[in-house]
Amino acid sequence: MSFLSRIMVHKSRAHYSVSTGGVTDHAAFEGARKKRAGQAKSRVGIIALSFTAFYCVIGGRLVQYGMEKPEIVSSIAPADRLMASRPDLLDRNGEVLATDIRTVSLFAEPHRIVDVDEAIEKLRTVLPDLDARGTYQKLSSNSRFQWLRRQLTPKQQSQILALGIPGIGFRPEKRRFYPGGATASHIVGHVNIDNRGVAGMERYVDSQGLADLTALGMTTDQPLEPVKLSIDLRVQAILREVIYSWIAKTEAIGAGAVVLDVHTGEVLGMASAPDYDPNNPAEGAKEGWLNRMSNGTFEMGSTFKSFTTAMALDTGKVRITDSFDASAPIRIGGFTIKDFHGKGRVLSVPEIFQYSSNIGTAKMADVVGIQGHKDFLTKLGLLTRMKTELPEVAMPTQPREWKKINSITISFGHGVSTTPLQTAVAGAALVNGGKLIEPTFLPRSRADADAVATQVIQPSTSKDMRFLFDWNGTKGSGRNARVDGFDVGGKTGTADKVVNGRYAHDKNFNAFLAAFPISDPQYVVLTFIDEPRTDKGNGAALAGNTAAPMVKEIISRSAAILGVKPKFGEDGSALLVSY
Amino acid sequence: MLRTFDLVLVGVMISAAVVTYTIKHRADEKLAEVRKLETEIKLEKDTIDLLRADWALLTQPNRLHRLVTVYGDELKLVPTLSTQLAQPSELPMLRSQLPQPPEPEGMSVEDAIASATAGSNDTKLASRGATTGGLASKGIPVPQPRASVLGVDTTTTGSVNR
Numbered sequence: 001m002s003f004l005s006r007i008m009v010h011k012s013r014a015h016y017s018v019s020t021g022g023v024t025d026h027a028a029f030e031g032a033r034k035k036r037a038g039q040a041k042s043r044v045g046i047i048a049l050s051f052t053a054f055y056c057v058i059g060g061r062l063v064q065y066g067m068e069k070p071e072i073v074s075s076i077a078p079a080d081r082l083m084a085s086r087p088d089l090l091d092r093n094g095e096v097l098a099t100d101i102r103t104v105s106l107f108a109e110p111h112r113i114v115d116v117d118e119a120i121e122k123l124r125t126v127l128p129d130l131d132a133r134g135t136y137q138k139l140s141s142n143s144r145f146q147w148l149r150r151q152l153t154p155k156q157q158s159q160i161l162a163l164g165i166p167g168i169g170f171r172p173e174k175r176r177f178y179p180g181g182a183t184a185s186h187i188v189g190h191v192n193i194d195n196r197g198v199a200g201m202e203r204y205v206d207s208q209g210l211a212d213l214t215a216l217g218m219t220t221d222q223p224l225e226p227v228k229l230s231i232d233l234r235v236q237a238i239l240r241e242v243i244y245s246w247i248a249k250t251e252a253i254g255a256g257a258v259v260l261d262v263h264t265g266e267v268l269g270m271a272s273a274p275d276y277d278p279n280n281p282a283e284g285a286k287e288g289w290l291n292r293m294s295n296g297t298f299e300m301g302s303t304f305k306s307f308t309t310a311m312a313l314d315t316g317k318v319r320i321t322d323s324f325d326a327s328a329p330i331r332i333g334g335f336t337i338k339d340f341h342g343k344g345r346v347l348s349v350p351e352i353f354q355y356s357s358n359i360g361t362a363k364m365a366d367v368v369g370i371q372g373h374k375d376f377l378t379k380l381g382l383l384t385r386m387k388t389e390l391p392e393v394a395m396p397t398q399p400r401e402w403k404k405i406n407s408i409t410i411s412f413g414h415g416v417s418t419t420p421l422q423t424a425v426a427g428a429a430l431v432n433g434g435k436l437i438e439p440t441f442l443p444r445s446r447a448d449a450d451a452v453a454t455q456v457i458q459p460s461t462s463k464d465m466r467f468l469f470d471w472n473g474t475k476g477s478g479r480n481a482r483v484d485g486f487d488v489g490g491k492t493g494t495a496d497k498v499v500n501g502r503y504a505h506d507k508n509f510n511a512f513l514a515a516f517p518i519s520d521p522q523y524v525v526l527t528f529i530d531e532p533r534t535d536k537g538n539g540a541a542l543a544g545n546t547a548a549p550m551v552k553e554i555i556s557r558s559a560a561i562l563g564v565k566p567k568f569g570e571d572g573s574a575l576l577v578s579y
Numbered sequence: 580m581l582r583t584f585d586l587v588l589v590g591v592m593i594s595a596a597v598v599t600y601t602i603k604h605r606a607d608e609k610l611a612e613v614r615k616l617e618t619e620i621k622l623e624k625d626t627i628d629l630l631r632a633d634w635a636l637l638t639q640p641n642r643l644h645r646l647v648t649v650y651g652d653e654l655k656l657v658p659t660l661s662t663q664l665a666q667p668s669e670l671p672m673l674r675s676q677l678p679q680p681p682e683p684e685g686m687s688v689e690d691a692i693a694s695a696t697a698g699s700n701d702t703k704l705a706s707r708g709a710t711t712g713g714l715a716s717k718g719i720p721v722p723q724p725r726a727s728v729l730g731v732d733t734t735t736t737g738s739v740n741r
Contacts, residue, residue, distance in 0.1 A: 044581070095635060095638075096631060096632065096634075096635035099628065099631065099632050099635070100628065101628055101629055101632050102625045102628065102629070154629070177632050179632055179635035179636040179639060180635075180639055180641075181639075181641075183639065183640075183641055233639075233640060234640050236640075237639070237640035237641045237644070238640070240641070241641065241644065483661050484660070484661050484662050485661040485662060485664065486661055556658070556660070556661055557658060559661065560659065560661075560664060565664070565666060566661045566662075566664050568662075
């Protein structure tokens with residue numbers, strides 16, 4: 001500033017001297033002129049210099065900014081709630097189970113519509129089911145924005161664009177789409193209108209932090225890494241088809257099936273009927289939302305005898321060669337425990353298992369004692385809430401106080417209600433060498449599974465149980481589940497359902513707990529069917545005729561997909577060519 | 580001197596302005612191009628998503644099963660039975676490696692059959708049969724498994740890696 005002001009001062013003085021000098025003295029005028037020329041020159045020089053300096057500074061700064069590395073900063077744009085993406089859900093082979101598709105929604109700005117009637121008429125050529133009266137009211141209102149139709153297909157969008165109606169527009173939206181429809185509905189779950197997961201793995205994904213991100217407005221329309229599930233879509237489709245065909249065949253009210261990897265605890269497929277279409281969840285809201293596999297508890301019936309037998313063998317108090325007298329019914333506290341397939345004689349342990357003897361099993365439980373029985377079932381996770389990714393998991397029920405009668409009935413599967421999935425998980429522990437592994441719906445390696453596994457029974461007991469399952473599969477009630485080449489071993493369970501506090505003999509809950517190939521089990525399959533009826537209409541359908549053939553169908557169709565190789569011959573030799 | 584310098588400066592200024600403008604204009608053009616490409620990429624990505632969903636819909640196992648049922652008359656597809664699955668190691672030998680029964684020299688066909696059914700009683704024929712390796716005592720060829728297959732379990736189903 002001082003520099004400029006000095007120039008100003010000089011300038012004013014010069015002006016003064018020129019005006020005064022010019023009038024008074026000629027010589028002074030000459031001198032003044034010369035002086036002025038010199039001054040002008042120097043002024044121009046100064047100005048040129050200052051401009052040069054000014055532009056040098058600007059140029060220098062430009063070069064400096066040009067050389068500088070760009071600072072990496074990011075900003076998060078206000079999230080568009082309608083465009084927030086969810087991760088795709090894939091099956092173990094990368095098949096799509098749930099994905100986001102971009103749709104557009106049609107809106108109108110009524111104040112810009114020229115001819116309402118014409119607009120509606122044109123729109124109805126593309127959207128024939130458009131409500132003319134309602135749309136007319138919307139378009140002739142004074143509002144500035146009206147939704148006309150949500151979630152159009154791209155084809156409809158281009159058709160509407162081609163109509164060239166003024167005053168209407170499109171807003172992009174993301175919509176969750178389940179290509180499989182109801183195939184894996186209970187595993188995948190569904191989302192609500194705000195794209196939030198409300199059931200199944202969709203809800204699990206939200207609970208893993210996605211919901212918090214959304215709440216903070218930090219989700220963008222950028223695609224997220226897909227989430228791979230452990231299920232195999234092909235196996236899942238087979239399960240669902242089999243249970244639906246059996247529901248139709250037996251007029252049952254419900255059914256379910258699960259295939260579980262015994263070494264990793266991965267669920268390869270789990271179906272429960274009735275189910276619903278997650279693309280349109282409101283439609284199935286009546287019955288379909290209940291996942292009977294993990295969220296319904298049932299008295300599992302005779303399948304529980306597997307656990308009782310394993311317990312008796314594991315304590316060492318009973319050996320597989322022992323025998324129990326099953327000739328006379330047990331009478332206790334006004335109840336009489338009888339055998340359905342009563343033999344009326346002394347039965348060995350494999351025979352008790354084969355004939356599904358209630359008396360024999362109750363006596364085996366008696367050897368262990370009430371507390372030991374309760375502890376064992378708790379150890380197998382049958383009395384506590386199962387831990388898995390699915391949010392829909394029911395709490396098993398058990399008697400508040402275990403008395404002798406409870407222990408006796410629970411030994412053959414009455415008095416404790418548990419979920420079928422839990423039973424399958426505990427069943428896997430019986431055959432895989434005694435390791436209880438939490439079920440998972442996400443891929444898990446064997447090493448990871450071993451890290452979370454707990455040893456619940458001795459490997460020798462597990463070996464005995466494999467023998468018993470095999471025995472029952474070849475000689476007992478599991479014969480109907482036998483598939484050539486895949487040795488299926490298992491235990492049936494036919495439980496009377498409780499109706500109005502009493503056991504109803506014409507309403508059964510049938511289950512079959514199976515493992516295959518039983519010599520070295522890879523998979524556990526559990527099926528159940530709720531209130532099946534035989535074609536005779538007498539209502540006494542046994543598990544051996546319902547749940548066991550379901551297992552057979554499932555295994556014969558899915559074993560090859562699951563990578564299990566058939567073995568033929570007594571010694572497991574593979575020669576099947578005969579001359 | 581100043582005038583020429585001025586002219587030079589004016590020239591430099593104008594050319595600088597022209598150059599700056601061209602650079603800016605080109606940058607704008609590039610930016611517009613980038614935006615256009617980005618829109619195209621986005622459209623393509625959305626289309627890919629849509630097509631993937633469509634593919635998943637069309638290859639749904641339950642849909643394929645339905646189609647198989649509908650076109651059952653033409654396709655004649657039936658489920659694979661477990662007895663129809665075999666490992667490479669389980670295949671019999673090649674036809675060319677099939678052991679040939681000994682030439683019954685100087686014998687009629689009836690004699691050969693008679694000697695074969697007579698079995699081990701006929702020591703002469705039995706000894707001849709023993710020399711030919713892969714023949715049982717009754718002269719019936721016994722299938723030998725094909726030469727050992729490397730990496731026996733070569734069947735993969737894609738579902739579970741074992």
